[in-house]
Amino acid sequence: MTLARWTRQLIPTLREVPQEAEIPSHQLMLRAGLIRKLSGGLYTFLPLGLRSLRKVEAIIREEMDRAGALEILMPALQPQEIWEESGRFEVLKHVMFKMNDRQNRAMVLGPTHEEVVTGLAANEIHSYRQLPCNFYQIQTKFRDEIRPRFGLMRAKEFIMKDAYSFDVSWEAADGSYQAMYDAYVRIFERCGLRTKIVEADTGAMGGSSSHEFMVLASAGEDGLVECSHCSYAANLERAELRAVAGVAWGDGEALPEKVATPDQRTIEEVAAFLKVPAARLIKTLVYLADGKPVAALVPGDREVNEIKLKKALGATELSLADDGVIESVTGAPVGFAGPVGLKLPLIADRLLEGSSDAVSGANEAGMHVRHVTLGRDAPGVSYADLIVAREGDGCPRCGEGSLVEKRGIEVGHVFKLGTKYSETLGAKYLDDGGKQHPAVMGCYGIGVTRTLQSVIEQSHDGNGIIWPLSIAPYAVEVMAVNETHEESVRLANELAEKISAAGFDVLVDDRDERPGVKFKDADLIGLPVRVSVGERSLAKGEVEVKVRATGETLGLPVATAAEELIEKLRGWM
Ligand code: ATP
Ligand code: MG
Numbered sequence: 001m002t003l004a005r006w007t008r009q010l011i012p013t014l015r016e017v018p019q020e021a022e023i024p025s026h027q028l029m030l031r032a033g034l035i036r037k038l039s040g041g042l043y044t045f046l047p048l049g050l051r052s053l054r055k056v057e058a059i060i061r062e063e064m065d066r067a068g069a070l071e072i073l074m075p076a077l078q079p080q081e082i083w084e085e086s087g088r089f090e091v092l093k094h095v096m097f098k099m100n101d102r103q104n105r106a107m108v109l110g111p112t113h114e115e116v117v118t119g120l121a122a123n124e125i126h127s128y129r130q131l132p133c134n135f136y137q138i139q140t141k142f143r144d145e146i147r148p149r150f151g152l153m154r155a156k157e158f159i160m161k162d163a164y165s166f167d168v169s170w171e172a173a174d175g176s177y178q179a180m181y182d183a184y185v186r187i188f189e190r191c192g193l194r195t196k197i198v199e200a201d202t203g204a205m206g207g208s209s210s211h212e213f214m215v216l217a218s219a220g221e222d223g224l225v226e227c228s229h230c231s232y233a234a235n236l237e238r239a240e241l242r243a244v245a246g247v248a249w250g251d252g253e254a255l256p257e258k259v260a261t262p263d264q265r266t267i268e269e270v271a272a273f274l275k276v277p278a279a280r281l282i283k284t285l286v287y288l289a290d291g292k293p294v295a296a297l298v299p300g301d302r303e304v305n306e307i308k309l310k311k312a313l314g315a316t317e318l319s320l321a322d323d324g325v326i327e328s329v330t331g332a333p334v335g336f337a338g339p340v341g342l343k344l345p346l347i348a349d350r351l352l353e354g355s356s357d358a359v360s361g362a363n364e365a366g367m368h369v370r371h372v373t374l375g376r377d378a379p380g381v382s383y384a385d386l387i388v389a390r391e392g393d394g395c396p397r398c399g400e401g402s403l404v405e406k407r408g409i410e411v412g413h414v415f416k417l418g419t420k421y422s423e424t425l426g427a428k429y430l431d432d433g434g435k436q437h438p439a440v441m442g443c444y445g446i447g448v449t450r451t452l453q454s455v456i457e458q459s460h461d462g463n464g465i466i467w468p469l470s471i472a473p474y475a476v477e478v479m480a481v482n483e484t485h486e487e488s489v490r491l492a493n494e495l496a497e498k499i500s501a502a503g504f505d506v507l508v509d510d511r512d513e514r515p516g517v518k519f520k521d522a523d524l525i526g527l528p529v530r531v532s533v534g535e536r537s538l539a540k541g542e543v544e545v546k547v548r549a550t551g552e553t554l555g556l557p558v559a560t561a562a563e564e565l566i567e568k569l570r571g572w573m
Contacts (some may be wrong), residue, residue, distance in 0.1 A: 011047070013032060022217040026150050043152060048473045052452055057159075058157060074110070082116065128161045129434060132169050132172055142156055150219065162233065169440060192468025193455050196214045213410070217457050220407035222410050223406075228402050230395060252415070258367050259274065281530075283297065286316075286344070297311055299351050329344055332361070332362070336368070340360065415443045463524065475503075475527065476505075478508050481534030502562075
């Protein structure tokens with residue numbers, strides 16, 4: 001195994017916290033000399049960072065191979081026309097880096113590889129005998145992110161492991177999906193990462209089922225909820241909530257009555273003016289679903305989840321209507337829409353089902369209506385789960401717990417894709433009766449560089465990184481406390497040789513620096529074990545060993561130190 005010397009490496013540790021870095025893992029990657037920035041969202045891996053990256057990749061490769069996936073390597077540079085063929089060019093064109101080759105053919109840098117791999121399968125897979133099969137690669141992706149930030153977390157160029165499975169049927173595809181799911185569980189565990197697996201939306205991908213592997217972190221860009229009682233957990237985009245009966249704000253006898261709200265348009269203004277809670281208002285939003293206006297109704301204190309709304313309407317395109325459309329369909333300026341008398345398809349959240357004596361806009365400038373009992377006053381309304389779940393909502397699964405909100409970083413994602421790509425791109429196989437079918441696909445991504453940084457986000461303290469042994473750049477750092485003390489230096493080298501001969505990567509800090517500097521840097525780069533050889537402990541016949549994760553220090557007898565340490569390290573593997 002590798003035995004490296006600090007003085008022959010490039011480990012440019014920094015004392016100061018770099019200004020550009022907002023979150024601990026990004027700061028530590030810079031401070032520990034793992035990466036350096038080229039420009040926004042573009043980073044160079046320095047030797048220490050690259051070593052850990054390679055270890056993450058090796059774990060992923062082992063688990064993918066174990067799950068039966070086949071490693072391939074596809075081009076990052078792709079003709080634009082394959083994206084036009086799949087219909088995704090329009091959806092993803094703003095995220096893709098685009099250029100022309102010298103023949104003036106339009107090319108893109110791949111943000112993902114469904115198009116390329118499905119084209120490959122279309123050419124190479126013909127018969128059910130070749131299925132199932134699963135291709136994976138560990139490769140660089142390019143995305144022109146709106147906000148690259150947090151170092152490797154959201155970069156313009158990053159490394160992804162992507163895998164794509166092909167099966168004869170949906171049932172068979174479930175098997176491939178489960179195999180990848182299980183492999184992901186093992187991969188993150190082996191990387192020392194605690195992940196929360198959440199149900200996720202299938203988004204622009206299309207498809208039927210999807211899970212995300214999240215690392216809980218306050219800096220996470222994804223919202224999620226988990227149940228306080230059962231194992232239900234979901235991405236906020238997807239999260240359902242338990243249906244509860246609509247609130248009867250009165251006895252429901254009074255008939256709708258207009259009330260002047262001359263200058264009040266927002267929920268907050270109207271609620272304050274009429275002295276009712278925001279929840280008693282019916283928020284009425286006009287959307288265009290595939291070009292046709294529809295009104296979505298939710299309690300005044302809740303937000304519409306547009307993904308849910310789109311699904312409930314069975315729409316492919318959904319957007320908020322602009323002021324002109326709102327005025328023409330409601331007959332009033334923005335801020336006064338309401339369900340009573342509105343000649344639009346109406347869809348309401350289930351929280352409004354059975355509610356009475358609510359308040360809504362009157363479809364008339366400066367007017368609202370009270371005593372609105374939706375079922376009576378807007379009889380055509382249909383109900384669905386339309387709102388963004390939030391802390392305290394009832395769990396949709398167990399009926400006992402309530403939802404707790406968390407932030408997370410998505411490190412991995414498994415999708416059941418279905419036949420969307422195999423149909424459009426012609427990945428078809430012949431069954432045993434000679435009949436042709438599109439293969440049923442799944443796709444599976446891990447952000448490799450993001451995973452690496454997430455480990456640091458989850459595992460550090462005020463002094464630096466705390467590497468898990470599995471992906472630490474080196475397992476052990478060995479140093480002589482005083483480089484001018486010959487016996488210490490000789491013993492340090494001897495220990496380093498023995499430990500590395502036993503199969504562990506060792507870094508010797510051979511710098512002629514003050515002990516304080518070396519100890520500080522050791523904590524900062526965070527190798528699992530530090531062995532220091534100094535005059536004081538040698539006088540007792542010992543060398544000092546410090547375990548980074550626990551801070552525990554122990555003296556090991558000089559004669560047996562290497563063996564004892566090797567034993568300990570083997571126990572941790
Ligand atoms: P996000 O929602 O974070 O933008 P995504 O859903 O677009 O991610 P996928 O297309 O599912 O991401 O990509 C698979 C994995 O690649 C993600 O789970 C994530 O770990 C990683 N990833 C995606 N975008 C980036 C990026 N800009 N920088 C680093 N890693 C990324
Ligand atoms: Mg995703």
